[in-house]
Amino acid sequence: MSVLVVGSMAIDSVQTPFGSRPEALGGSATFFSMSASNLTSVRLVAVIGDDFPAEHVDMLTKRKIDLAGLQRVPGGKTFRWQGRYSENLNEAITLGTQLNVFADFRPTLPEHYRDSEYVFLANIHPVLQAEVLEQVRAPKLVALDTMNLWIDTEIEALKKVLRRVDMLLVNEGEARQLSGEYNIVKAARALMAMGPSRIVIKRGEYGALYFEGTHIFFAPAYPLESVFDPTGAGDTFAGGVVGHLARTGRLETADVQQAMVMGCVMGSFTVETFSVDRLMKVTPQEIRQRFGRFRGLTTFADLADDFE
Amino acid sequence: MSVLVVGSMAIDSVQTPFGSRPEALGGSATFFSMSASNLTSVRLVAVIGDDFPAEHVDMLTKRKIDLAGLQRVPGGKTFRWQGRYSENLNEAITLGTQLNVFADFRPTLPEHYRDSEYVFLANIHPVLQAEVLEQVRAPKLVALDTMNLWIDTEIEALKKVLRRVDMLLVNEGEARQLSGEYNIVKAARALMAMGPSRIVIKRGEYGALYFEGTHIFFAPAYPLESVFDPTGAGDTFAGGVVGHLARTGRLETADVQQAMVMGCVMGSFTVETFSVDRLMKVTPQEIRQRFGRFRGLTTFADLADDFE
Numbered sequence: 001m002s003v004l005v006v007g008s009m010a011i012d013s014v015q016t017p018f019g020s021r022p023e024a025l026g027g028s029a030t031f032f033s034m035s036a037s038n039l040t041s042v043r044l045v046a047v048i049g050d051d052f053p054a055e056h057v058d059m060l061t062k063r064k065i066d067l068a069g070l071q072r073v074p075g076g077k078t079f080r081w082q083g084r085y086s087e088n089l090n091e092a093i094t095l096g097t098q099l100n101v102f103a104d105f106r107p108t109l110p111e112h113y114r115d116s117e118y119v120f121l122a123n124i125h126p127v128l129q130a131e132v133l134e135q136v137r138a139p140k141l142v143a144l145d146t147m148n149l150w151i152d153t154e155i156e157a158l159k160k161v162l163r164r165v166d167m168l169l170v171n172e173g174e175a176r177q178l179s180g181e182y183n184i185v186k187a188a189r190a191l192m193a194m195g196p197s198r199i200v201i202k203r204g205e206y207g208a209l210y211f212e213g214t215h216i217f218f219a220p221a222y223p224l225e226s227v228f229d230p231t232g233a234g235d236t237f238a239g240g241v242v243g244h245l246a247r248t249g250r251l252e253t254a255d256v257q258q259a260m261v262m263g264c265v266m267g268s269f270t271v272e273t274f275s276v277d278r279l280m281k282v283t284p285q286e287i288r289q290r291f292g293r294f295r296g297l298t299t300f301a302d303l304a305d306d307f308e
Numbered sequence: 309m310s311v312l313v314v315g316s317m318a319i320d321s322v323q324t325p326f327g328s329r330p331e332a333l334g335g336s337a338t339f340f341s342m343s344a345s346n347l348t349s350v351r352l353v354a355v356i357g358d359d360f361p362a363e364h365v366d367m368l369t370k371r372k373i374d375l376a377g378l379q380r381v382p383g384g385k386t387f388r389w390q391g392r393y394s395e396n397l398n399e400a401i402t403l404g405t406q407l408n409v410f411a412d413f414r415p416t417l418p419e420h421y422r423d424s425e426y427v428f429l430a431n432i433h434p435v436l437q438a439e440v441l442e443q444v445r446a447p448k449l450v451a452l453d454t455m456n457l458w459i460d461t462e463i464e465a466l467k468k469v470l471r472r473v474d475m476l477l478v479n480e481g482e483a484r485q486l487s488g489e490y491n492i493v494k495a496a497r498a499l500m501a502m503g504p505s506r507i508v509i510k511r512g513e514y515g516a517l518y519f520e521g522t523h524i525f526f527a528p529a530y531p532l533e534s535v536f537d538p539t540g541a542g543d544t545f546a547g548g549v550v551g552h553l554a555r556t557g558r559l560e561t562a563d564v565q566q567a568m569v570m571g572c573v574m575g576s577f578t579v580e581t582f583s584v585d586r587l588m589k590v591t592p593q594e595i596r597q598r599f600g601r602f603r604g605l606t607t608f609a610d611l612a613d614d615f616e
Contacts, residue, residue: 087490182395185533206514209531218605220526223517225493257608284616291611297526298606300565303599308592 001140001246002066005032006045006107006132007122007235008079009052009070013095014274015084016229024231024275025056026081028122028145031232034279035239035266036120037063038287040247043113045069045132047105049076059280068110076101089230090204109135118246120238121165123147126157133164141251143167143242144196145234151177159194167198169238175201184209185216198256200241202234210260212253219260220297222268222290229274233267236279240266265290309448309554310374313340314353314415314440315430315543316387317360317378321403322582323392324537332539332583333364334389336430336453339540342587343547343574344428345371346595348555351421353377353440355413357384367588376418384409397538398512417443426554428546429473431455434465441472449559451475451550452504453542459485467502475506477546483509492517493524506564508549510542518568520561527568528605530576530598537582541575544587548574573598 012026029046036042041064050072061067079102082095107128117140121129129144136142144165150158151174158178162168168191176182179190188199188211199211205227207220240263241256248255265287269278320334337354344350349372358380369375387410390403415436425448429437437452444450452473458466459482466486470476476499484490487498496507496519507519513535515528548571549564556563573595577586 183533183535185531203514206511207528216531216605217608218528218531219608220515220528220606223493223524223526225491227491254609258611261608288611288615295608295610297524298528298608300525300527300569300603300606301562302603303566303596307596 001117001249002041002043003036003118003120003242003246004043004045004109004113004116004136005029005036005120005122005239006129007032007120007124008102009046009048010079010081010102011052012080012231012275013082014229014231016089017085017087018226018228019274021229021274025053026231026275027079028232028235030060031235031270031276031279032120032122032239032242033060033065034063034276035236035270036243036246037065038266038279038282038284039240039243039262040064042066042243043069043116045107045109045113047071047073047079047101049073049078049101052078066113069108069113071105071108073101083231085230089227092231107132117141118242119143120242121145121161122235122238123150126150126154126161130157130161130164133161141166141242141245143169143238145169145238146174146178148174148177163195165196167200168196169200169202169234169241171202171204171234175199185211200260202237204230204233207264208237208260210256212256215253217253217257217260219257219264220294221264222294222297224268224271227271230271231274232276233271236270237263237267240264261291261294265294309425309557310349310351311344311426311428311550311554312351312353312417312421312424312444313337313344313428313430313547314437315340315428315432316410317354317356318387318389318410319360320388320539320583321390322537322539324397325393325395326534326536327582329537329582334539334583335387336540336543338368338584339543339578339587340428340430340547340550341368341373342371342584343544343578344551344554345373346574346587346590346592347548347551347570348372350374350551351377351424353415353417353421355379355381355387355409357381357386357409360386374421377416377421379413379416381409391539393538397535400539415440415443425449426550427451428550429453429469430543430546431458434458434462434469438465438469438472441469449474449550449553451477451546453477453546454482454486456482456485471503473504475508476504477508477510477542477549479510479512479542483507493519508568510545512538515572516545516568518564520564523561525561525565525568527565527572528602529572530602530605532576532579535579538579539582540584541579544578545571545575548572569599569602573602
């Protein structure tokens, strides 16, 4: 099954304690697509200016990423972000944002995208997220990401679109802010009451929690010796989750649990290098091998029968 | 196998967002013993004043906790700690500490303790920790906890005792401070170079990592809907880890992984109530059941054979 993603494409300038990379390929739709395209075909909707390097378009086209929904604004400039990470790498300090053509982005789906069954609404204005859903005929899974900005400024529009969402992916801080609950279990339950039956709470270097009914699953992040650049880790994770589900075509709890781990696997590759460098090169064998390492990280035997 | 623990017994006064409890039974040796005694017999070395309530001594005696090593100082007052937790419950704010009889504590092992094979040196002065080891004949596993105070003020004594330790249990901040490495994998490797071949790094509400050679295991904390009082969670965790190992009598990686989960199981009980209230009442059936919930929290299937 194809996955539809609507989000940003960007030119990032990133500084980390280990080096800096100007003019790097970035954006939520980019990281998501690069991740998910390791698992299934992807249909992308985003906007770029005519300053967007042709080499990036070529690279994406060579993968299973359909760019029919990529809008190019003549004379426009691509969305740009400049950020810096301090030693703990957990939070980016935004040094600058130029929305450019992204400011007037109105997502329009090519006709052949409209039958998409797996949809990821990356972090864009909730009204635009809703407009995308209007154009999709019968989605089987709608997953949505958002951010503190929309929770602060567009809460009603966000709540409205959430009623049509199956899976919400947010970080811990956003989960608390949106739910008004500090305790993460209570927060997840409050978020479910807003619509999505599946709640994914991302915990950065600690991994991610999945809530479905009363069931909880935890996928740890792999403790890496060198985390180089965390930019895009969240969208890469989402690409692994939704990409895996689209690939298998199943949405049972066990499938989502596997998908959560696949999200962590993809995220663990992304952070090893700047931009999508690692995602461009990763092989199915490497994905399988790292998936196995995650099993080694968390697998333990049940208690002996004589425990009493 | 019996476990030997040397540490503090205390009277705590605790304030949480959910209530307060004055004059609660506390201390590292107490929490460790109450946890480990659900799994095996315990030999305790600690010191109390004659203000220590007899009911607590009675309660400990009724469990499999040998108090032959409990020193009572006539006319002395028991170690006291007053603390408060804010909403996130991750860090205690110390409002007051009165070392009292603990200030002059010199651990002395009764003769029948000296053959103990499993030893837990709770967070006390590293010179005292070393003195305990002098008195143990042939330990199979020596586990040690410490804190920022000793890393700051007694680093040489700490490094000296670490050379005789098999398993170090520290939290993330202590691991970074002691190793001088921010990255947690590098920190663990640096700590191994100081002596202990087994490194446990506690991450509070996120769980704990175990490092042995190049192998890494992660035991998550169970996401609880109500965390009431985190006091003693670390020592309770240690009691589960060392208690489980002593119970099984094996130290293979797979055993330590199970033990790590048992530590998290015990920790999850402790935080449900003030003091050792929950640990006093927990049954083997409840322990087995919660261990099973941890398996549900982390178990996922391997990728299908056709993944490529």
